[in-house]
Amino acid sequence: MTGAMSPDRRRVLTAGAAALGAAASAQLWLPAGAQAAGRPLPDGVFGLGVASGDPLPDGIVLWTRLAPDPLNGGGMPDRTVPVEWQIARDTRFKKIVRQGTAQARPAHGHSVHVDVRGLRPDTTYWFRFRAGGQLSRVGRTRTAPAPDSSGGNLRVALASCQNWQHGYFTPYADMLQQDPDVVVFVGDYIYESTPSATGVRRHEGTGEPYSLTQYRNRYAQYRSDPDLAEMHANAPFVVTFDDHEVDNDFAGDIPQDPGKQAHDAFVARLTAAYQAYYEHMPVRATAVPNGPHIRMYRRLEFGRLARLNVLDTRQYRSDQATTQEGAQDPSLTMLGAAQKRWLVDGLRHSPARWNLIASQIMMAETDLQVGEGKLWFYDAWDGYQAERNALLQEFRRVSNPVVLTGDRHLTMISDLKADFADPRSAVVGAEFVGTSISSNGDQDQAAFRAQWDPRRADNPHWKLLDAHRGYHLFDIRRDGIDARVRVVDTVVAPRATPSTLARLRVEAGRPGVHLV
Numbered sequence: 001m002t003g004a005m006s007p008d009r010r011r012v013l014t015a016g017a018a019a020l021g022a023a024a025s026a027q028l029w030l031p032a033g034a035q036a037a038g039r040p041l042p043d044g045v046f047g048l049g050v051a052s053g054d055p056l057p058d059g060i061v062l063w064t065r066l067a068p069d070p071l072n073g074g075g076m077p078d079r080t081v082p083v084e085w086q087i088a089r090d091t092r093f094k095k096i097v098r099q100g101t102a103q104a105r106p107a108h109g110h111s112v113h114v115d116v117r118g119l120r121p122d123t124t125y126w127f128r129f130r131a132g133g134q135l136s137r138v139g140r141t142r143t144a145p146a147p148d149s150s151g152g153n154l155r156v157a158l159a160s161c162q163n164w165q166h167g168y169f170t171p172y173a174d175m176l177q178q179d180p181d182v183v184v185f186v187g188d189y190i191y192e193s194t195p196s197a198t199g200v201r202r203h204e205g206t207g208e209p210y211s212l213t214q215y216r217n218r219y220a221q222y223r224s225d226p227d228l229a230e231m232h233a234n235a236p237f238v239v240t241f242d243d244h245e246v247d248n249d250f251a252g253d254i255p256q257d258p259g260k261q262a263h264d265a266f267v268a269r270l271t272a273a274y275q276a277y278y279e280h281m282p283v284r285a286t287a288v289p290n291g292p293h294i295r296m297y298r299r300l301e302f303g304r305l306a307r308l309n310v311l312d313t314r315q316y317r318s319d320q321a322t323t324q325e326g327a328q329d330p331s332l333t334m335l336g337a338a339q340k341r342w343l344v345d346g347l348r349h350s351p352a353r354w355n356l357i358a359s360q361i362m363m364a365e366t367d368l369q370v371g372e373g374k375l376w377f378y379d380a381w382d383g384y385q386a387e388r389n390a391l392l393q394e395f396r397r398v399s400n401p402v403v404l405t406g407d408r409h410l411t412m413i414s415d416l417k418a419d420f421a422d423p424r425s426a427v428v429g430a431e432f433v434g435t436s437i438s439s440n441g442d443q444d445q446a447a448f449r450a451q452w453d454p455r456r457a458d459n460p461h462w463k464l465l466d467a468h469r470g471y472h473l474f475d476i477r478r479d480g481i482d483a484r485v486r487v488v489d490t491v492v493a494p495r496a497t498p499s500t501l502a503r504l505r506v507e508a509g510r511p512g513v514h515l516v
Contacts, residue, residue, distance in 0.1 A: 041132035042068035042075055048223045050129065051232035052141035053239065053282025054300060055182060057121035060141050060236060062087065063282035064129050066110040070220030071204050073213045076110045083112050087119070087127040091138065097125070104131065109216055109279040121146040139233045142181055149303030150353070151478060155180045157235075158472040160242070160360075160406025161188040161436035164222055165199030167491030171437050171470045172227035174486055174498035176234055178473055183235050184308070186406040187242025187360040188439065189277075190222050200441065200492050210269050215276035223280065232282075239281050240296050240310050242360040242407055246273040249379050251319045253292065267292045297339050299346055306476055307352035309343055311335065313360045320378045327378055330386040340387070347398045353478050353508065357403045363388060364414035364431045367458045380407070392418055395428035400508055402481065403431040404472075410448075411435040411466040411485050413504060414459075415512040423460050430506050430513035432483060434472045438491045443467040463513055464502055481506040483513075 045066040053061045062085060069075025081104045089095040098118060104110040112129065119125065122145040129136040145152060157180035162169050175183070195203040209215045223229060243249050246269065248256050253270060255261040261269070270292035278287055278294065286295055297312045316336025321327040335343065347355055361380045369375035376382035395401045395416065403416065416429035448467040456462060470487035483504040488496035503516040 039077070039079075041066070041077070041081065041134065043134070044068040045076070045131055045134050046129065046136040048220060048280075049229040049233055050127070050136050050139040051282045052127065052139060052236045054284060054298075055142060055144040055236045055238075056117075056300075057144045057146050057303075058119050059115060059117040060087075060119065060125070060143055061282045061284055062112075062114040062116060062127050062129075062139070062141070064112050064136055065279060066104050066112075066131060067220060070224065071217050073216060074109060074220070076104075076106070078106050080105045081110060081131055084130045085112070085114050085127065087116055087125050089123070089125060091126050093126070093128070109276070111279040113283065113285065115284050119143050122149065122152075137233060141236050144301065145303035145305070147301065147303060150305060152303070152305065154182075154302050154306055154474075154476040156356075156404075156474045156476060157183045158186065158404050158406075158432060158434040158474070159183060159437055160186045160434055161409055161439040162222070162225075162228070163188070163191045163193075163436070163439040164201050164225075165191070165193065165196050165203055166441040167200045167438035167469065168494050168496075169225045169227045169437050170488050170491050170494070170496035171486065171498070172225075172231040173496070174488065175471055175473075176227075176231050178486070180235055180473065182302075183231065183237045184310075184358050184404055185237055185239045186358050186404060186434070187240060188244040188406065188436075189239065189241065189281075190218050191244045191439075192218070192247060192273075193244075210265075210272065212272040212275055215272050216279065219276055219280040237282055238300060238308065238310060238358070239283065240312060240358060240360060241277055241314065243314060243379075245277055246270060246314075249320065250314065251317045252315060254319050297342065301352070304351050304353060305478065306354040306356055307346065307350045308356045308358060309346055310358045311343070311360065312339065317384070321383045322378065324374060324376070327376055327383045328385050332384050332386065334381060334384040334387055340391075344391075344394055347394055347401070350399065352399065354400045354402060354476055354481065355398050357401065359403050359405050361407045362405050362412065362431070362433050363392075363403050364412070364416055364433075364461055365420035365459065366412075368455065370454050370458060389419065392416060392428055395511075396426070398429075400506070401429040401511075402506060403429065405431060405433040406436075408433050409436040409440040409467075411464060411468070411470075411472070411501070412462065413464040413483075413485075413513060415461045415463065417461055420461070427461075427512040429511050432472050432474075432513075435466065435468060435470050435485075435487070437471065438469060440467070440469075442469070442490050442492050463515060464504065466501055468501060470498070470501070479508050482516075 051063040067074040086099040274289040274294040300308045318332040381388040412433035415427045419425040468487035475482045485501040
């Protein structure tokens with residue numbers, strides 16, 4: 001959130017932070033005696049970079065993982081390694097405000113999650129790590145505004161769906177230049193698919209990941225994308241997972257293909273997938289998995305300007321319906337009872353001007369049937385209509401609800417209706433389904449139009465549909481949200497040309513979204 005430092009000033013600092021910080025590391029943080037015991041670490045322990053996440057007014061999570069051989073299990077010795085960390089107000093680390101030592105343990109893949117507290121609100125910081133005499137690159141992060149802060153501007157980037165084999169993660173290069181205060185990533189950070197000889201890039205390994213080592217290798221490969229690594233090193237992320245971090249379209253402990261994955265085997269797969277997810281994400285200790293369970297739904301506050309409710313729409317859901325009648329079954333749940341109560345209570349009692357909901361899958365209706373009748377995606381909220389409709393009724397009493405979504409590999413921006421069965425029903429909110437970072441590659445735009453334009457008449461709540469790759473950028477102020485759909489011309493090459501496809505606006509106190 002802009003405050004003590006202007007956006008332009010911060011962008012200037014971003015460009016030189018890594019170079020200045022690296023030089024400062026060498027000059028001001030001389031190697032300690034970590035190698036003196038005679039058991040030096042392999043070279044390149046910080047090859048997976050650094051990251052930060054889940055900003056608080058007084059805190060931030062700092063992340064790294066020691067992995068000198070990242071695509072082969074990590075390559076670390078089977079022992080706990082002390083990792084020193086520092087966080088400072090300047091790139092040269094002359095104004096260090098907090099420092100300490102964390103333990104990188106084999107049980108957590110030698111990952112490090114430092115939950116730093118005692119920081120100033122709405123402030124930019126730089127951080128770094130050291131282990132075995134080796135220095136990490138320098139990262140840059142930012143805390144949330146003070147709890148009583150009500151003004152200013154919060155810049156949020158929405159990202160999802162980055163398939164390694166479908167393309168390079170070129171949208172992040174543009175996102176870095178836009179300098180968001182926080183990146184909200186709503187799922188499909190990795191894909192569990194097998195290596196493809198026809199992909200733009202090839203997945204590591206020989207098949208889908210099932211074991212912990214295999215998931216670690218897949219995450220490490222994704223982390224090696226230079227644009228993703230640079231974005232992680234320059235802004236805090238708030239993350240949640242969707243299905244491909246485990247298995248396509250899974251529901252709770254039910255795989256996509258239960259006839260091929262026995263229950264016990266899938267529980268073991270869940271356990272490995274959640275463990276690797278935690279090890280590679282900048283999240284707090286509340287997300288340490290308990291076997292095949294992980295707590296990811298949580299709430300972050302950005303002063304009194306915005307409350308961000310981060311959902312988990314995979315772990316607690318009922319199995320997907322297979323018919324229209326099933327999709328309207330009131331016993332089906334997307335959120336589970338506890339998470340639903342948590343969300344509704346957080347919306348009803350929110351002090352924030354804007355109430356943001358990070359939902360992995362689309363909430364607005366998608367009627368695929370041209371003309372009479374309805375045809376839905378049962379994996380999305382359309383497959384859990386009773387719970388979705390009850391939540392939309394709650395939106396009537398919520399201050400400025402806005403849903404941020406991924407999954408579709410398309411930009412789909414909609415008004416949220418109290419009752420999608422009645423096109424005349426009230427608009428109760430807005431939803432931004434962000435396009436993918438790379439999934440679906442460089443899509444055939446003419447084919448997309450031929451497929452989707454005939455459905456526009458059956459979905460009058462849709463305000464914008466597009467199939468370019470990219471992300472969404474939001475400038476949130478008290479009077480409204482200005483949104484930009486940022487796209488790139490290609491993801492099949494390592495460099496791309498970005499542009500703004502569309503600008504949209506959500507006015508405070510007026511539910512819905514409109515094109516500018």
